[in-house]
Amino acid sequence: MATLLFMSVLLILSFLSLLLILYTLIQSKIRPARKVLNPGPTSYPIIGCLISFYKNRRRLLDWYTDMLSVSASQTIIISRFGARRTIVTANPQNVEYILKTNFTNFPKGKPFTEILGDFLGNGIFNVDGDLWYAQRKLVIHHFNAKSLKDSYVENILKEEVEKKLLPVLESAAAECKILDLQDLLRRLAFDLVCKVSLGYDPCCLEYNSLDKTHPIVEAFDLASEMCARRNAAPLSATWKFKRFLDLGSEKRLREAIKIIHLFINEIIRGRIGLINQSREEKSDLLSKMVLDGEEDGIMRDTMISFIMAGRDTTSSAMTWLFYLLSCHPDVENEVVKEIKVFEDEDLLKYESLKELRWLKACICESMRLFPPVAWDSKHAVDNDFLPDGTRVQAGDRVTYFPYGMGRMKDLWGEDRFEFKPGRWISEMEDGRIKALKNVGPYKFPVFQAGPRACLGKEMAFVQMKYVVASILKRFVIRPVTANRPVFVPLLTAHMARGFKVLVQRR
Numbered sequence: 001m002a003t004l005l006f007m008s009v010l011l012i013l014s015f016l017s018l019l020l021i022l023y024t025l026i027q028s029k030i031r032p033a034r035k036v037l038n039p040g041p042t043s044y045p046i047i048g049c050l051i052s053f054y055k056n057r058r059r060l061l062d063w064y065t066d067m068l069s070v071s072a073s074q075t076i077i078i079s080r081f082g083a084r085r086t087i088v089t090a091n092p093q094n095v096e097y098i099l100k101t102n103f104t105n106f107p108k109g110k111p112f113t114e115i116l117g118d119f120l121g122n123g124i125f126n127v128d129g130d131l132w133y134a135q136r137k138l139v140i141h142h143f144n145a146k147s148l149k150d151s152y153v154e155n156i157l158k159e160e161v162e163k164k165l166l167p168v169l170e171s172a173a174a175e176c177k178i179l180d181l182q183d184l185l186r187r188l189a190f191d192l193v194c195k196v197s198l199g200y201d202p203c204c205l206e207y208n209s210l211d212k213t214h215p216i217v218e219a220f221d222l223a224s225e226m227c228a229r230r231n232a233a234p235l236s237a238t239w240k241f242k243r244f245l246d247l248g249s250e251k252r253l254r255e256a257i258k259i260i261h262l263f264i265n266e267i268i269r270g271r272i273g274l275i276n277q278s279r280e281e282k283s284d285l286l287s288k289m290v291l292d293g294e295e296d297g298i299m300r301d302t303m304i305s306f307i308m309a310g311r312d313t314t315s316s317a318m319t320w321l322f323y324l325l326s327c328h329p330d331v332e333n334e335v336v337k338e339i340k341v342f343e344d345e346d347l348l349k350y351e352s353l354k355e356l357r358w359l360k361a362c363i364c365e366s367m368r369l370f371p372p373v374a375w376d377s378k379h380a381v382d383n384d385f386l387p388d389g390t391r392v393q394a395g396d397r398v399t400y401f402p403y404g405m406g407r408m409k410d411l412w413g414e415d416r417f418e419f420k421p422g423r424w425i426s427e428m429e430d431g432r433i434k435a436l437k438n439v440g441p442y443k444f445p446v447f448q449a450g451p452r453a454c455l456g457k458e459m460a461f462v463q464m465k466y467v468v469a470s471i472l473k474r475f476v477i478r479p480v481t482a483n484r485p486v487f488v489p490l491l492t493a494h495m496a497r498g499f500k501v502l503v504q505r506r
């Protein structure tokens, strides 16, 4: 009996040693000829870094940031059982290489587009190659300076802010009512992006309906959450199997997508009818697509991508900005001083918004610390090397990481964790800011960069300046608790449990 036990232990030990030798051999074969710069977290044969990944699963952003800040070239490699090899980089040269220099080797890739495919279809956000390029060409004209000035600022923004947002804040101030500013800004951004893309106002931001959520917003929220769950599933086969059986989260996703499709298809049909009757020129993207004779399916998918791109990004950026300003009243006073130089009616003109340089510095500084898109991944088509020598294998997930980049000492200095908008100023004249620094898009890729850079960047800045200036000119916003808010990075980042504030007239 004892001999049998001894033999079994010996057999198991021999098997384990064999595995270890095999693993070491394979590692030494696939290891790059160049120096391994960034081994990442402690890894073990077969399971990889599964143990430390699990331990840090609720603080992945800071875990990655900690590892990146001690890595020689700000790049780490994460290999764990059940997930593809992932390279995470906060190195601007690597980011430039992925997003521009060798753009075609780093598309979003099937693992990404598969997860969002049921929801986003073939919309610009979820396709690569020719399909992506054709849509980019189609919608890029919608974002020129003229349409931003004529239609967006002087028409859409003015109406939404003056007729809806400010009255809500006015009533809350008069009634000393606590508001969730994040929710309010999300409602505003949703109404705005629907007006720009669909030419339709779902009126989510109405004082009387603040305690309710519009069914279409609910459907968008649910679809995004369920897709984020797909992304977090340990194995993609799990959600695919659930989809096949139409169970749980997959059933809810299917139902949410059905609501979204019905809603948008109805608007498309209505618009086609209207335009056929009176070929009147309208400024929204859908009307332009109808006039161009685009297919219904393409129009629907483009609309969904646009709404997703524009709805939560600006509201997230502004929520964190209001939080940071509330912690730095001196910085806020400077913003108010800058705004007050303008008369009321001049302040909100397109040209005056360009003069709000201190406010722009505050917005950039806030997004450096709390980027609305905290990380973004591509998938390598072929084997490759990043400029720092990191070896890429075909199929690897390659993630550029704006959240970590905003916290790298090499990029932003010793005071990188502090909110200091002054770091964005390059030139002063007579006590006024003459110019802001031209920080490269690969050092600060919050809007991505290269051929696939965010199309709404200018629109987003115009919107954020307009909204923040309109609010700060009239109101003081103060959080109701002194607790540090929690940054949650889903598809778009947000503040956990909202941002509860009291509004006072300034």
Ligand code: HEM
Binding pocket: 124, 125, 136, 193, 196, 305, 306, 309, 310, 311, 313, 314, 317, 371, 372, 373, 376, 445, 446, 447, 448, 451, 452, 453, 454, 455, 456, 457, 459, 460
């Ligand atoms: C602070 C606000 C914003 C931030 C930080 C932001 C950031 C980004 C990022 C990181 C991407 C790349 C996503 C990816 O490829 O996976 C992107 C793409 C895009 N964004 Fe934005 N965005 C903002 C606002 C907007 C707005 C307001 C719109 C339009 C209404 C918009 C329209 C788009 C579009 C159409 C794309 C796809 C571009 C392409 O794939 O060619 N964005 N944005």
